[in-house]
Amino acid sequence: MKQDKGSIKVRFLSVYRMELGVHMIDHPVHQENLTVKGLIQQIDRSMEGKLTQVLKLDYASVPSDMLILLNGKSIFHISGFDTPIADNDELAIMPMVFGG
Amino acid sequence: MSGYWSRYLEVDLTTRTVKTKALSLELSRKYLGGRGIGAYLYAQYTQNPDVEPLGEDNPVILAVGPITGIPVSGSGRMSATTRSPLTNALLDTNAGGMFGAFFKFSGFDALVIIGRSKDPVMLSVSEEGVEIMDAKALWGLSTQETTKALKERLSQGVSVCAIGQASENGVLYGSVCVDGQRHFGRGGMGTVWASKKLKAIAVKGKKRPEVMHKEAFDAASYELVKVMKAHPITSKVLPALGTSSLMEVINFFGMLPTRNFQQGVFEGIQKVDGEAIADTILKKQSGCWGCMIRCGRHTEVDGVSGEGPEYETNWALGPNLGIDDLHVITKANYLCNSYGMDSITAGGSIAFAMEATEKGLYDFGIRFGEKEKLLEMIHRIAKCEEVGQLLAQGSKRLAARLGGEEFAMNVKGMELAAYDPRGAKGMGVVYATSNRGACHLRGGYSVGFEVMGAPRRIDRFATTGKGTHVARSQDIGAFYDSAVVCRFNSYAVSMDIWARILNAVSGTDYTSADVEMIGSRIHNLERLINLKLGFSKRDDTLPRRLLTEPLTEGLSKGHTVALEEMLQEYYEFRGWNDQGVPTARTIERLELKEDLPWL
Numbered sequence: 001m002k003q004d005k006g007s008i009k010v011r012f013l014s015v016y017r018m019e020l021g022v023h024m025i026d027h028p029v030h031q032e033n034l035t036v037k038g039l040i041q042q043i044d045r046s047m048e049g050k051l052t053q054v055l056k057l058d059y060a061s062v063p064s065d066m067l068i069l070l071n072g073k074s075i076f077h078i079s080g081f082d083t084p085i086a087d088n089d090e091l092a093i094m095p096m097v098f099g100g
Numbered sequence: 101m102s103g104y105w106s107r108y109l110e111v112d113l114t115t116r117t118v119k120t121k122a123l124s125l126e127l128s129r130k131y132l133g134g135r136g137i138g139a140y141l142y143a144q145y146t147q148n149p150d151v152e153p154l155g156e157d158n159p160v161i162l163a164v165g166p167i168t169g170i171p172v173s174g175s176g177r178m179s180a181t182t183r184s185p186l187t188n189a190l191l192d193t194n195a196g197g198m199f200g201a202f203f204k205f206s207g208f209d210a211l212v213i214i215g216r217s218k219d220p221v222m223l224s225v226s227e228e229g230v231e232i233m234d235a236k237a238l239w240g241l242s243t244q245e246t247t248k249a250l251k252e253r254l255s256q257g258v259s260v261c262a263i264g265q266a267s268e269n270g271v272l273y274g275s276v277c278v279d280g281q282r283h284f285g286r287g288g289m290g291t292v293w294a295s296k297k298l299k300a301i302a303v304k305g306k307k308r309p310e311v312m313h314k315e316a317f318d319a320a321s322y323e324l325v326k327v328m329k330a331h332p333i334t335s336k337v338l339p340a341l342g343t344s345s346l347m348e349v350i351n352f353f354g355m356l357p358t359r360n361f362q363q364g365v366f367e368g369i370q371k372v373d374g375e376a377i378a379d380t381i382l383k384k385q386s387g388c389w390g391c392m393i394r395c396g397r398h399t400e401v402d403g404v405s406g407e408g409p410e411y412e413t414n415w416a417l418g419p420n421l422g423i424d425d426l427h428v429i430t431k432a433n434y435l436c437n438s439y440g441m442d443s444i445t446a447g448g449s450i451a452f453a454m455e456a457t458e459k460g461l462y463d464f465g466i467r468f469g470e471k472e473k474l475l476e477m478i479h480r481i482a483k484c485e486e487v488g489q490l491l492a493q494g495s496k497r498l499a500a501r502l503g504g505e506e507f508a509m510n511v512k513g514m515e516l517a518a519y520d521p522r523g524a525k526g527m528g529v530v531y532a533t534s535n536r537g538a539c540h541l542r543g544g545y546s547v548g549f550e551v552m553g554a555p556r557r558i559d560r561f562a563t564t565g566k567g568t569h570v571a572r573s574q575d576i577g578a579f580y581d582s583a584v585v586c587r588f589n590s591y592a593v594s595m596d597i598w599a600r601i602l603n604a605v606s607g608t609d610y611t612s613a614d615v616e617m618i619g620s621r622i623h624n625l626e627r628l629i630n631l632k633l634g635f636s637k638r639d640d641t642l643p644r645r646l647l648t649e650p651l652t653e654g655l656s657k658g659h660t661v662a663l664e665e666m667l668q669e670y671y672e673f674r675g676w677n678d679q680g681v682p683t684a685r686t687i688e689r690l691e692l693k694e695d696l697p698w699l
Contacts, residue, residue: 013352014345015337018375065332067553072353072655076557092352095332096552098591099343099395099411100517100540 006087008039013094019054020047029087036068037081039091055093065096102312103166103606104128105207108141109230111223113296114156114215118230123209129608130691133165133209135192136582136622138181139629140695141212142190146183148698149629153185153288154295160213162203162301165584166606169204169309169389172321173328174586176201176389183633184287185295186272186445186494187513187537190629191287194581195261196388197278202259205305217297224254225303235299239268242438243277250302258302264440266482267294271492273445277437281396281407282388285442287514287536309605317604324593324601328392331592338395338588339385341374343411346518347419348373353551353560354654355523356415357516359422359468360451361509361645364520365654368424372414376426393588401430408433409443415518416447421454422468432474439482445494448515450477452495453487455507462502464491506644511538512635521646523656524550526558526566529666532640533570535626541587544573554591563662567669575619582622621690624674624682628696637680640667 007026017023027043037059044051055066059081062068068075069092075083085091106128110119123137131140138161143149151157161181168175178200184191203211207227222235238246246262259279267274267290274290275283284290293299311317328334337345347369350356354364370376381401387394397408409417409430417432418424436443453464464487466473480488490498495515499508509516514537521527527550530543540547549569550560558565576595580587583602595612603610610618641647642663650658671678675686687693 011352013348014374015332015340017348018340018378023370064554074553074557076553077559094349094352095337096554096591097337097345097349098333098548098552098554098588099338099346100519100545100547 008085009090010043011092013092014097015095016054016093020050034085035081036070036075036083036085036091039085067094067096102310105209107208108210108212109208110212111230111232112215113213113217113221113298116232120229131622132582132618134163134179134582134584135181135578137163137210138179138192139190139622139625141210142181143629143696145212145214149632151183153183153188153292156216158183158292160292161210163210164200164204165582166602167583167585169201170311170605171390172324172601173390173392174589176391177584177586178203179581179584180284180289182289182292184536185291186288189512189536189633189635190626191289191536192581193284193286193289195278195282195284196586197282198259198389199261199278199303200584201389202303202305204309205307206303207305207307213296213298216295220297220299222300222302225301227305227307238299240265243440244280244438246300247280250300254302255304258304260300260302262300263290263293264438266439266441267291269482269484271441271481271484272494273442275440275442277440286444286539290440311605312607313604317601320597320600320604324597328589328592333591334393334589338393341378342395342397344374344377344414346411347414350519353523354651354656355520356419357518357520358419360420360455360507361520363653364523364651364656366419371424372418372426372429380426381430395588399430401427404434406434406437412518413443416444420447420451421474423471423474425471428471428474432478435475435478441482444517445515446478446481448509449491449495449498452498452504452508453491456502456504461504509643511642512639514538519547521661522651522659524560525563525661525666526550526570528642528646528661528663529566529570529670532642532663532667533670535623535630541577544570544577546570546573561659563666566666568673571670571673572616574623575616578619578622579615621692624686624690625692628682628692628699631681632698640680
């Protein structure tokens with residue numbers, strides 16, 4: 001039987017927060033060797049596919065109009081969607097925004 | 101050549117004479133229009149550029165560009181150039197709304213205003229030329245009251261630029277308000293108008309600019325529409341949340357200047373961000389002439405409606421003052437709109453006052469977070485009453501008089517914008533080298549590549565490469581301001597598409613590299629004017645706080661700005677010597693010598 005190992009905080013910013021109707025979730029971790037892709041897919045299932053629909057992800061590479069940060073660092077500069085993610089990590093997902 | 105009318109208006113307010121003058125296609129090709137032609141004409145009209153900002157000899161140049169009024173998104177803007185009374189540097193400022201397109205439809209490329217009237221006047225511009233009209237009855241009215249009065253007097257179909265009481269009373273950062281909503285905001289353009297007793301300009305016209313190669317234009321503009329509809333920023337984020345969509349993201353990165361740049365994280369962010377605006381005070385989106393994005397926010401608070409706040413104002417009158425009440429921020433924004441006053445410099449000056457009060461330097465009677473005192477303080481500034489008279493001078497003059505230079509957050513006398521360069525080092529070069537003082541837009545907006553990763557992802561804390569990226573970004577920005585098109589399109593639309601549109605409109609055969617080179621020429625021309633005005637490498641710096649005080653929390657914790665190494669790379673890329681002076685070879689390469697009589 002799997003045991004919960006802890007949780008990962010996932011924050012959605014800007015229009016993602018608005019479209020998903022959620023700012024932050026505390027996602028329980030059920031497995032070792034979890035990647036960003038695996039985590040997003042787990043959350044997507046719990047949201048009945050809404051996350052993939054809003055983010056329009058194909059998991060091939062990080063979309064150029066989106067920022068995904070693991071503990072404040074872009075996963076683009078780590079291993080993209082294959083970036084390992086562990087208990088107590090924080091993931092932030094936001095669209096590229098400009099203005100001023 | 102299409103895209104230009106090849107003529108401009110000259111109005112002498114001293115002699116009350118009006119002339120129509122030719123503007124050669126060669127010059128138009130060289131400086132494009134807008135900001136570029138503005139700098140060129142400024143140099144010609146002053147001969148020696150060292151004129152008093154509020155003196156009779158300081159010209160005001162309003163100019164459109166080849167793309168203004170052409171049916172592509174973001175082509176409704178216009179540029180205005182003069183010498184700034186706030187910074188004493190060359191100033192160009194750029195506004196949206198309808199005025200730019202309407203001016204283009206009048207059949208002129210620019211309007212040069214020289215001299216000074218004895219009594220308040222306004223200008224009425226149309227295809228027939230320009231008429232100087234009495235404006236005594238308008239003096240003392242707000243920007244919105246003036247706009248309303250002129251639309252009733254002339255026609256609802258005119259677009260109106262007007263100054264408010266702030267400029268009339270001598271606030272050094274008075275703005276010029278477009279149709280009561282948008283602003284030629286920074287640097288005191290309105291204050292210069294007031295010194296000339298120029299209250300307003302109304303414009304109308306029916307002449308439509310032609311496109312030289314229609315098929316090529318249709319193909320390029322089709323592509324522009326396609327990429328703008330597909331890009332989430334231009335199709336989703338800006339329309340839904342406006343520019344305040346940045347609030348939460350910049351705060352997340354720990355670089356939202358808070359309490360006069362003492363912190364980089366604002367605890368009350370969710371009360372003031374773009375979503376809070378959409379959820380509470382937004383009545384409808386608003387947009388400039390022909391715009392697909394419509395980033396403007398038409399809002400309502402306590403039964404009063406108006407424009408804003410957009411990101412910079414929201415920050416300047418909110419987090420930077422420790423205020424998290426969106427209603428108060430919005431009311432303060434409305435007041436700045438009405439009085440005609442730059443909200444960034446107003447906010448920066450009040451932030452200085454709050455810190456000075458808290459540190460015991462001088463008691464301005466207001467501290468961080470005292471939202472109930474904010475509106476009264478803005479009234480006092482606009483009327484130059486009591487301490488408002490001091491704050492009307494901006495933070496540089498405040499510090500020179502009272503001390504506290506280390507927390508006077510300006511460069512060359514212009515207050516910084518809503519990005520702390522300790523969290524994106526290139527922004528340090530941006531602020532330090534912007535020709536009009538600490539401006540995020542004129543300086544190159546490195547947030548794009550440092551934080552958002554566009555067009556390429558670059559480490560925001562690195563220093564190597566930043567000088568080069570910032571210089572190139574400045575040159576591209578100079579193209580936008582001269583063409584004239586809205587920079588917000590640039591997030592989706594490549595320079596290649598813009599070069600194709602420009603070529604189709606005006607019959608040129610520019611590549612994107614050519615266009616960047618024109619931008620470089622314009623930036624260098626401005627630099628040479630500023631050097632002649634007495635600016636030097638010592639002015640290419642940052643407030644001491646940013647150089648020596650690390651941020652203490654959030655994702656930019658521990659960082660300061662190592663400016664000098666980035667600056668030397670910047671100078672080298674620009675073809676300037678180590679003192680920041682363009683070399684003879686650079687001046688020759690950019691073909692600038694013949695246009696600067698005093699060089």
